Amino acid sequence: ACCAGAARRHPAWARRFWLLMAATMALSAAGRLIWTVARTTDPTGQLPHRPVVTLMFTVAAVSGIAALLSFRPAPVTILGGMRALLDGLIIGLSLVPIGWLLVLDDLSAVPFADPARAARMAYPMLDLTQLTVLVAVAASSRPMWRALTLIGASLAIRAVADTVYVSVVARGTYAPSDLLAVCWPLSFLLVALATRYPPPAEVANRDDPAMLAPAPWWRGALPYLPVGGAIVSIVLVRRPTGSSPTPIFVTAMALLAALAIRQGVAAYENNVLAWRMRRLAYEDQLTGLPNRLLFTRRLRRAIRDERPAAVLLLDLDGFKEVNDRFGHASGDALLRRLASRMRDAVGADGLLARVGGDEFAVLVEPHADGGPERLAQRMLAAAGPSAADEEVGVHPSASIGIAEYGRQHAGHADLLRDADIAMYAAKAAGKSAYRICTSALREAAVTRAELIADLRQALERREQLELEFQPIVDVPSGTVRSAEALVRWRHPRRGLMQPERFLPLAEQSGLATAVDRWVMHEACRAAVGWQELAPGTTVAVNIAPVHLRREDVVTAVAGATAEAGLAPHALTLELTETALIDDTEIVLERLRQLRQLGVRIAIDDFGTGYSSLSYLHRIPATELKIDRSFVARFDKGDERAVTTVDMVSKLAAAFELGVIAEGVETEAQHRAVVAIGCPQAQGYLYGRPGSLADLRDALKVG
Numbered sequence: 001a002c003c004a005g006a007a008r009r010h011p012a013w014a015r016r017f018w019l020l021m022a023a024t025m026a027l028s029a030a031g032r033l034i035w036t037v038a039r040t041t042d043p044t045g046q047l048p049h050r051p052v053v054t055l056m057f058t059v060a061a062v063s064g065i066a067a068l069l070s071f072r073p074a075p076v077t078i079l080g081g082m083r084a085l086l087d088g089l090i091i092g093l094s095l096v097p098i099g100w101l102l103v104l105d106d107l108s109a110v111p112f113a114d115p116a117r118a119a120r121m122a123y124p125m126l127d128l129t130q131l132t133v134l135v136a137v138a139a140s141s142r143p144m145w146r147a148l149t150l151i152g153a154s155l156a157i158r159a160v161a162d163t164v165y166v167s168v169v170a171r172g173t174y175a176p177s178d179l180l181a182v183c184w185p186l187s188f189l190l191v192a193l194a195t196r197y198p199p200p201a202e203v204a205n206r207d208d209p210a211m212l213a214p215a216p217w218w219r220g221a222l223p224y225l226p227v228g229g230a231i232v233s234i235v236l237v238r239r240p241t242g243s244s245p246t247p248i249f250v251t252a253m254a255l256l257a258a259l260a261i262r263q264g265v266a267a268y269e270n271n272v273l274a275w276r277m278r279r280l281a282y283e284d285q286l287t288g289l290p291n292r293l294l295f296t297r298r299l300r301r302a303i304r305d306e307r308p309a310a311v312l313l314l315d316l317d318g319f320k321e322v323n324d325r326f327g328h329a330s331g332d333a334l335l336r337r338l339a340s341r342m343r344d345a346v347g348a349d350g351l352l353a354r355v356g357g358d359e360f361a362v363l364v365e366p367h368a369d370g371g372p373e374r375l376a377q378r379m380l381a382a383a384g385p386s387a388a389d390e391e392v393g394v395h396p397s398a399s400i401g402i403a404e405y406g407r408q409h410a411g412h413a414d415l416l417r418d419a420d421i422a423m424y425a426a427k428a429a430g431k432s433a434y435r436i437c438t439s440a441l442r443e444a445a446v447t448r449a450e451l452i453a454d455l456r457q458a459l460e461r462r463e464q465l466e467l468e469f470q471p472i473v474d475v476p477s478g479t480v481r482s483a484e485a486l487v488r489w490r491h492p493r494r495g496l497m498q499p500e501r502f503l504p505l506a507e508q509s510g511l512a513t514a515v516d517r518w519v520m521h522e523a524c525r526a527a528v529g530w531q532e533l534a535p536g537t538t539v540a541v542n543i544a545p546v547h548l549r550r551e552d553v554v555t556a557v558a559g560a561t562a563e564a565g566l567a568p569h570a571l572t573l574e575l576t577e578t579a580l581i582d583d584t585e586i587v588l589e590r591l592r593q594l595r596q597l598g599v600r601i602a603i604d605d606f607g608t609g610y611s612s613l614s615y616l617h618r619i620p621a622t623e624l625k626i627d628r629s630f631v632a633r634f635d636k637g638d639e640r641a642v643t644t645v646d647m648v649s650k651l652a653a654a655f656e657l658g659v660i661a662e663g664v665e666t667e668a669q670h671r672a673v674v675a676i677g678c679p680q681a682q683g684y685l686y687g688r689p690g691s692l693a694d695l696r697d698a699l700k701v702g
Helices: 002-009 012-041 051-069 078-103 115-139 146-171 179-194 217-236 246-282 292-304 319-326 328-349 371-383 387-391 412-428 439-461 499-508 512-530 553-564 577-581 584-597 613-618 628-636 639-654 667-676 692-701
Strands: 310-316 350-354 359-364 398-404 433-436 465-474 480-491 495-497 538-542 571-576 600-606 623-626 658-661
Touching: 002 012, 002 179, 012 051, 012 179, 051 078, 051 115, 078 115, 078 217, 078 246, 115 146, 146 179, 217 246, 246 292, 292 350, 292 359, 292 412, 310 371, 310 412, 319 328, 328 350, 328 359, 328 371, 359 371, 371 398, 371 433, 398 412, 412 433, 412 439, 439 480, 439 499, 439 512, 465 512, 465 692, 480 499, 480 512, 480 692, 499 512, 512 538, 512 553, 512 571, 512 692, 538 600, 553 571, 553 584, 584 600, 623 639, 628 639, 628 667, 639 658, 639 667
Parallel strands: 398 433, 480 538, 538 571, 571 600, 600 623, 623 658
Antiparallel strands: 310 359, 310 398, 350 359, 465 480, 480 495
């Protein structure tokens, strides 16, 4: 009744457990009732060992095992349930000969000729089988359910009681008033008490990381620990005639069969596990394609067997934006669709694998079916947007690099490197394209890698970087009002290098922030030195977008000005409009903090990027630098360029922003700037970038 009540109160997965437990208790009660009625009505006073009673208790045990196997953390597969059941049977069968040897040593007094009496030996075995299954279930339950602990105690008490009962009945010393009679009601009361505990709110899933830890050694050894004792007991238990008792012989055969079936199940599960491990090792879990490990193994085998081999390396263009805009779930769905389309495009011509987040690779024979170029064209078409992609506004494209194995390659790593080089060349060519790796591309990549290594070394030693300063003048008077600090790299072998040659490499290699901070510190120290010549003259420093997104950028700027002793308002940070587009809210917060510090903010190359009135409203800028491309058109009499610059100047005045015209190189351009009313200008006409000494001379003249 308690179990049935618990089934009504508890959730669905626990309801099945309690209903089966209720059936178990009902069968046990029915068996006890039949036994009690027969016992009290038999005038001879003999113990009623009737087949129906044994049948009731056996079916109850089976129902109890089914209840335990229905518990949520229990093995969810048929094989898993069979394994737990066999473990219990092996332990139960093993303890039969052990119990016989230890408990029933006076074999001549044991009347087992009657099969109904002999069946009593099954009671302890069934109890131990249930207890073993419960241990297997409870060990995989997190958190532990207290109800299982009480049911385990109930089974343990019942196993002890049934074992002692078999012993005393065999010896003819059973007494109804014995303390043993208390054990069975106590075991049932413990089950009733277990129904008071609700199941845990959350039972750990079998895929939970906490459940993936290796099982303790005793879990695997548990069913086999008593087998050794059973073998010894079977050998020692002999009749005076030298033969084993029939129950021991039957038990030995059953134990042997259970062990054989258990090993068969284990062998099958090992094969399934090995197959799953191979899939996990060699298959990409998202797309179902081969992964990098399998691709590399196949590539190495092809090279080892001296078969012609070519590699196509495909990288999706702008995939990060897809994840950022639509979320990782949409990104994963896109990858699955693209993988399916590319699998169809490659077909049987090669091995397609996913080798990275948004990178795919194909291993083909160079001269098969039109060669890698034709396959690359099919893959580019497959990577284009489909109807499903268009519905969510996704427009994927890809860049493909192709490399063919040859004498110049020492192994598969060199071939993959060349494919990567060609892939980046395809991206540089405008994306949605493919390129074949050539010696020129390879040499350029080597040069690039060498330059990055040399730049890193130069930043560590602080010896080769230099600063040049270009004046920013007051247009009406020609007085120098500021100077832009421009970094140069005096390479020991390549000579003086301009920023456009190495700053893109610094951004790609993660060195842009280090370059910015070196320039900032050196520029602030230089500006302090010229303050005595022209008080109030400021210094401007360019800052990379990646630097602006760093959390410590404000601290770095404050540290540079404080270390040099320069007032923050004497420093201007120049940033492009592109830097303002990426991570807008983060960038705006950084800029607001810098303005609170007192640092001036200039928008460089204004008019060439994403110019927008909304940005001017939100960005705490102090000045705009009109791009040189507009000023260059003044010499050609381009009225549209003049109108544009005039409009920007008036717009800046409305926003109380300063204006600097960049790239003024001729008198005609100067006159146009004066006519428009730009307050400040910068260009070769007023001064080329030069040394600090040159700037100091210009300040003295001013």
